[in-house]
Amino acid sequence: MMFILWLIAVILVIAGAYVLIARRDLLWGIVLIVVGLLVGPGGVSIFG
Numbered sequence: 001m002m003f004i005l006w007l008i009a010v011i012l013v014i015a016g017a018y019v020l021i022a023r024r025d026l027l028w029g030i031v032l033i034v035v036g037l038l039v040g041p042g043g044v045s046i047f048g
Contacts, residue, residue, distance in 0.1 A: 009040030 016032030019025050 005039055009036045012036030012039065 012032050013036035016029045016034075016036060018029075019032060020029030023029075
């Protein structure tokens with residue numbers, strides 16, 4: 001389960017960085033990165 005959460009977090013952060021850089025959409029990029037950091041098991045996690 002922790003690996004799946006870590007994988008989802010990595011995908012969200014990478015998608016957020018892509019949105020920030022390629023599409024230049026600041027709001028959605030920041031939202032995706034913050035959600036990725038909250039889901040991830042490292043540091044802060046909303047699931048445990």
